[in-house]
Amino acid sequence: MIESIKNFSSDFFVTGDPLIYGADVSIVLVMVAIIFVLTYFKKWKWLWSEWLTTVDHKKIGIMYLIASLLMLFRGGVDAILMRTQLAFPNMDFLPSDKYNEIFTTHGTIMILFMAMPLMFALFNMVVPLQIGARDVAYPFLNAVSFWTFFFGAMLFNLSFVIGGSPDAGWLSYAPLSETQFSEGPGQNYYIWGIQISGIGSLASGINFLVTILKMRAPGMKLMKMPMFSWSVLSSCIIIIFAFPILTVTLGLLFIDRYFGANFFTLAGGGNPMYYVNLIWMWGHPEVYLVVLPAFGVFSEVVATFSKKKIFGYKSMVFALLSISLLSFFTWVHHFFTMADYKVDAFFAITTMAIAIPTGVKVFNWMFTMFRGRIQMKPPMLWTIAFIPTFLVGGATGVMLAVAPADFQYHNSYFLIAHFHQVLIGGVVFGFFSGIYYWWPKIFGFSLNEKLGLWAFWLWNIGFYVTFMPQYALGFMGMPRRVSTYGWDMGWAPLNFISTIGAFLMGAGFIFQVWQIVYSIKHRNKEGAADPWDGRTLEWSIPSPPPEYNFAIIPKVSEQDDWWYKKQKGLTKVKEDYKPIHMPKNSGIPFIMGGFWFITGFGLTFEWTWMGIIGLIGVATSIVVRHLDNDTDYYIPVDEIERTEARIGGTR
Amino acid sequence: MTTEKHTEHHSSFQSYVTGFLFSIVLTIIPLVLVLNDMLENPLLLVIILLAACFQFVIQIYYFMHLRENKNRGYIVLALIVGIIIVVTVVGGSAWVMNF
Ligand code: HEM
Ligand SMILES: [Cu+2]
Numbered sequence: 001m002i003e004s005i006k007n008f009s010s011d012f013f014v015t016g017d018p019l020i021y022g023a024d025v026s027i028v029l030v031m032v033a034i035i036f037v038l039t040y041f042k043k044w045k046w047l048w049s050e051w052l053t054t055v056d057h058k059k060i061g062i063m064y065l066i067a068s069l070l071m072l073f074r075g076g077v078d079a080i081l082m083r084t085q086l087a088f089p090n091m092d093f094l095p096s097d098k099y100n101e102i103f104t105t106h107g108t109i110m111i112l113f114m115a116m117p118l119m120f121a122l123f124n125m126v127v128p129l130q131i132g133a134r135d136v137a138y139p140f141l142n143a144v145s146f147w148t149f150f151f152g153a154m155l156f157n158l159s160f161v162i163g164g165s166p167d168a169g170w171l172s173y174a175p176l177s178e179t180q181f182s183e184g185p186g187q188n189y190y191i192w193g194i195q196i197s198g199i200g201s202l203a204s205g206i207n208f209l210v211t212i213l214k215m216r217a218p219g220m221k222l223m224k225m226p227m228f229s230w231s232v233l234s235s236c237i238i239i240i241f242a243f244p245i246l247t248v249t250l251g252l253l254f255i256d257r258y259f260g261a262n263f264f265t266l267a268g269g270g271n272p273m274y275y276v277n278l279i280w281m282w283g284h285p286e287v288y289l290v291v292l293p294a295f296g297v298f299s300e301v302v303a304t305f306s307k308k309k310i311f312g313y314k315s316m317v318f319a320l321l322s323i324s325l326l327s328f329f330t331w332v333h334h335f336f337t338m339a340d341y342k343v344d345a346f347f348a349i350t351t352m353a354i355a356i357p358t359g360v361k362v363f364n365w366m367f368t369m370f371r372g373r374i375q376m377k378p379p380m381l382w383t384i385a386f387i388p389t390f391l392v393g394g395a396t397g398v399m400l401a402v403a404p405a406d407f408q409y410h411n412s413y414f415l416i417a418h419f420h421q422v423l424i425g426g427v428v429f430g431f432f433s434g435i436y437y438w439w440p441k442i443f444g445f446s447l448n449e450k451l452g453l454w455a456f457w458l459w460n461i462g463f464y465v466t467f468m469p470q471y472a473l474g475f476m477g478m479p480r481r482v483s484t485y486g487w488d489m490g491w492a493p494l495n496f497i498s499t500i501g502a503f504l505m506g507a508g509f510i511f512q513v514w515q516i517v518y519s520i521k522h523r524n525k526e527g528a529a530d531p532w533d534g535r536t537l538e539w540s541i542p543s544p545p546p547e548y549n550f551a552i553i554p555k556v557s558e559q560d561d562w563w564y565k566k567q568k569g570l571t572k573v574k575e576d577y578k579p580i581h582m583p584k585n586s587g588i589p590f591i592m593g594g595f596w597f598i599t600g601f602g603l604t605f606e607w608t609w610m611g612i613i614g615l616i617g618v619a620t621s622i623v624v625r626h627l628d629n630d631t632d633y634y635i636p637v638d639e640i641e642r643t644e645a646r647i648g649g650t651r
Numbered sequence: 652m653t654t655e656k657h658t659e660h661h662s663s664f665q666s667y668v669t670g671f672l673f674s675i676v677l678t679i680i681p682l683v684l685v686l687n688d689m690l691e692n693p694l695l696l697v698i699i700l701l702a703a704c705f706q707f708v709i710q711i712y713y714f715m716h717l718r719e720n721k722n723r724g725y726i727v728l729a730l731i732v733g734i735i736i737v738v739t740v741v742g743g744s745a746w747v748m749n750f
Contacts, residue, residue, distance in 0.1 A: 325732075328736055332747055339747050343747050
């Protein structure tokens with residue numbers, strides 16, 4: 001008996017590695033600390049009723065933001081560990097199996113659990129305010145999205161201490177990800193962590209598409225809608241068509257692993273290449289759907305801080321929509337080496353074609369700045385840093401799109417440098433810019449600029465120091481996903497420089513955390529309602545906005561309507577309040593997320609009974625919600641009056 | 652108002668059940684054929700593809716409220732984009748994997 005418990009727990013918990021013990025200890029300590037603080041300050045009820053059950057898009061946005069910053073930390077630690085291992089030849093800091101696990105979790109976490117939720121944080125914090133709506137189209141579903149994402153991400157992260165991490169790369173190519181080569185729970189964690197959070201992503205895509213199409217303030221025609229909302233719309237279109245492909249692909253992989261089917265194994269008539277083909281049909285649209293909202297942020301920021309209308313509005317819209325369609329026609333560029341030359345030629349051309357609308361956007365941003373009164377505020381700094389970074393990233397992308405040449409660059413450090421250039425320079429800088437831009441709106445106080453400047457320079461210098469040498473390393477023949485190399489290769493100096501850059505970026509991140517903590521302590525609430533002299537509707541209401549956002553739904557007549565109203569002195573509105581219809585909070589999304597977690601955990605360890613219990617719980621949550629008729633309420637007029645008087649709304 | 656909502660609710664429930672039954676049948680047919688090795692390849696492939704096409708139509712028709720008259724424009728647009736993507740995914744894969 002005791003023996004078998006011992007055996008079980010030594011399989012169940014990951015043991016024998018100081019890193020893991022360190023993680024165990026810190027996880028337990030953090031949990032104890034959280035429980036202690038919540039109990040000591042009697043905050044449990046507050047946590048439950050204000051946050052865990054909320055359906056308010058602004059609070060959901062804040063929870064997405066917190067979760068994604070935590071994931072940025074985890075993914076960043078992974079990156080630093082990898083770079084430390086690669087700093088010198090023949091290092092034995094991480095053994096190769098650990099290195100495999102860490103590059104897998106790094107990539108998966110950065111894309112699916114950092115970039116995606118940071119993007120959804122911005123969707124939630126901004127879109128309804130920007131289009132003059134009181135909430136998203138389906139507030140309850142929005143909470144379901146968040147909690148499925150959250151529990152999916154937690155499930156994935158659990159693999160580090162329980163059962164063992166996945167190690168087949170962030171896209172888990174078959175046959176490596178099949179049972180034959182990846183037995184055990186790691187790969188199952190990957191499948192279920194992503195499947196569960198994928199439910200949330202797809203639901204958010206639908207939710208924001210409907211919100212934008214159906215809930216705009218009266219008078220806001222589509223062609224008067226702010227650019228950021230346009231970019232969200234384009235991104236949602238991609239989500240809706242791309243995520244089902246991912247779900248099916250991982251579903252088939254699961255069937256292979258769980259039921260012994262042969263979709264992606266060479267035995268039994270399957271073919272691993274099907275997997276590669278399918279996963280990139282999602283994978284390429286995925287990278288474009290995370291970068292489009294960043295483009296949206298840049299458009300808002302450039303217009304605001306140049307004090308000009310965005311240049312070429314129509315061409316911007318056209319570029320966004322054509323990118324979202326074209327992104328479905330380029331997936332083969334990720335495996336030119338596998339396909340036929342005619343196929344390669346076709347996909348090389350479609351890939352280069354995407355560079356055209358992207359180029360149009362860059363020119364439009366430049367023309368917007370041209371002869372503008374440019375103010376170098378923090379969001380603008382990140383935007384200006386983005387342009388050259390993204391240009392180089394795009395140019396190297398076009399180099400990679402040249403199919404015959406790609407046979408040389410493929411899976412080398414040249415590729416690593418390329419995608420980090422677009423992901424960090426485009427997506428991360430873009431989302432940072434957006435967070436800096438909308439922070440005062442959501443939290444009601446501004447962030448300290450001096451600390452932000454430190455973070456900005458550390459990130460930027462660090463970025464170039466890390467990734468420029470990697471282009472050269474690629475040319476020198478260094479392949480990706482190697483855990484070590486010898487002195488004779490001549491790669492040592494450039495790798496060492498690259499590692500220094502990684503630490504600089506890490507320092508930049510620390511400055512950002514410091515900046516946030518500092519600004520929370522020394523709250524500067526001055527002018528938070530409209531600190532940048534903004535152009536769009538979100539700046540017309542108090543910061544942070546009341547739960548119903550707009551006491552009176554604005555009537556829109558112009559593009560950049562708030563700017564127009566300010567110029568014409570039309571900012572006063574008649575205080576003619578009506579009761580406001582609002583959704584009620586609900587604990588079901590959180591509970592349902594918990595049941596998904598149980599399902600995923602059970603299927604990860606192939607404990608079918610537990611999977612079934614979890615699924616029953618999920619189904620029950622849906623039925624309970626369906627039978628609930630008490631889902632909404634009205635805020636009476638006198639309460640609106642009181643709130644507006646207190647927060648100084650309706651100026 | 653309430654009665655109207657009620658009947659709408661009722662008929663959509665019925666249509667979900669019909670759609671569900673149809674989809675089940677269309678899923679079982681290929682499964683049975685393949686598991687029992689009942690047919691040879693060209694014919695088998697054709698039947699599976701046909702079942703898939705019908706499945707698509709049934710899902711759209713019974714679950715997506717296509718018969719409602721509001722939002723015609725959006726529905727048509729979404730269908731066109733959807734079909735383009737489906738054709739790309741299926742046809743593209745066939746082309747890419749054909750070497
Ligand atoms: C401090 C910043 C970062 C550093 C130093 C860094 C470094 C690295 C390294 C060393 C690898 C593995 C190379 C190999 O295959 O051996 C890697 C892979 C990867 N990184 Fe990063 N990274 C950083 C930030 C990011 C961010 C912000 C994202 C996404 C938004 C990202 C996405 C990826 C992806 C998708 C992979 C591929 C993983 C795989 O091949 O399985 N990285 N990175
Ligand atoms: Cu791609």
